[in-house]
Amino acid sequence: MESVGSIILYLIVALSMIVFSVAAVTTRKILRAATYLLFTLFAAAAVYFMLDYEFLGAVQIAVYAGGIVVLFVFAILLTSKPGDNTEKLTSKSRFLGFVAAIATLLIAGYALVSRCAQLFQPKPEMVTPDMETVGQTLMGTGAGEYLLPFEAVSVLLLACIIGGVVVARKR
Amino acid sequence: MEITAIYYLVPALIMFCCGVYGFITRKNMIAMLISLELMLNAVDINFAVFNRFLWPGQLEGMFFTLFAIAIAAAETALAIAIIINIFRAAKNIDVRSLNEMKF
Numbered sequence: 001m002e003s004v005g006s007i008i009l010y011l012i013v014a015l016s017m018i019v020f021s022v023a024a025v026t027t028r029k030i031l032r033a034a035t036y037l038l039f040t041l042f043a044a045a046a047v048y049f050m051l052d053y054e055f056l057g058a059v060q061i062a063v064y065a066g067g068i069v070v071l072f073v074f075a076i077l078l079t080s081k082p083g084d085n086t087e088k089l090t091s092k093s094r095f096l097g098f099v100a101a102i103a104t105l106l107i108a109g110y111a112l113v114s115r116c117a118q119l120f121q122p123k124p125e126m127v128t129p130d131m132e133t134v135g136q137t138l139m140g141t142g143a144g145e146y147l148l149p150f151e152a153v154s155v156l157l158l159a160c161i162i163g164g165v166v167v168a169r170k171r
Numbered sequence: 172m173e174i175t176a177i178y179y180l181v182p183a184l185i186m187f188c189c190g191v192y193g194f195i196t197r198k199n200m201i202a203m204l205i206s207l208e209l210m211l212n213a214v215d216i217n218f219a220v221f222n223r224f225l226w227p228g229q230l231e232g233m234f235f236t237l238f239a240i241a242i243a244a245a246e247t248a249l250a251i252a253i254i255i256n257i258f259r260a261a262k263n264i265d266v267r268s269l270n271e272m273k274f
Binding site: 002006007010014017018021022024025030033034037040041044047048051052053055056059060064067068071072074075076077078080086087089093094096097098100101102104105108109112113116118119120122123124125126129133134135137138144146149153156157160162163167168 | 172173174175176177178179180181182183184185186187188189190191192193195196197198199201202204205206208209212215216219220222225226227228229230231233234236237238240241242243244245246247248249251252253254255257258264
């Protein structure tokens with residue numbers, strides 16, 4: 001049985017996640033879409049905190065809210081005038097989008113409902129992974145430890161830096 | 172009321188469907204990228220939720236989410252570099268009108 005406070009917190013987070021993600025894809029001003037995306041990302045970080053993954057929530061806020069959304073806002077301001085509306089959707093593209101979204105909803109919802117026996121179990125007890133566990137797991141080489149992907153991601157980020165400079169540079 | 176896994180999975184599913192809808196209907200490249208971020212985040216939430224509720228003693232889902240966030244950041248940075256380069260060449264980032272490289 002959850003406490004009343006955590007249920008209220010859950011309701012706020014879930015509602016804001018749904019409302020802001022719908023708003024992010026339906027608003028006609030692109031800068032507002034980026035702002036709604038920011039709120040959705042905050043709601044996702046709140047979900048990570050509610051699931052006791054505090055490191056993950058902090059990473060989500062630092063990388064997404066601190067980095068990616070700022071990058072989005074820069075790119076939006078560089079490529080379009082603020083206050084511009086995007087043109088109205090044609091009914092054909094809106095229909096296509098609805099069909100794809102509803103089809104995804106039905107298929108994934110069916111998969112959820114048909115295997116839902118495990119999904120109604122209460123939250124099991126877990127020791128919150130502290131920084132030492134996270135660091136050991138990230139740097140270890142044994143089973144269930146992630147040194148190789150960690151190094152691969154560092155090479156990927158280097159490639160991304162070089163690629164970003166090369167692609168965006170003035171000729 | 173007990174908050175079980177399905178209570179987290181349903182908002183994530185709706186978020187993913189919003190991403191699909193936005194990716195198909197939007198014409199501005201940055202708006203498409205925003206929809207893509209929505210989809211990526213919904214999947215990240217799913218990984219964390221399944222890890223927390225089904226295998227609470229392990230950390231696989233959490234680390235998959237961590238690496239997915241890192242890769243998403245790299246992908247977004249590179250995509251925005253490409254978009255700015257396209258804007259410089261064509262003065263336009265509307266995908267319907269960028270058809271000169273097609274053939």
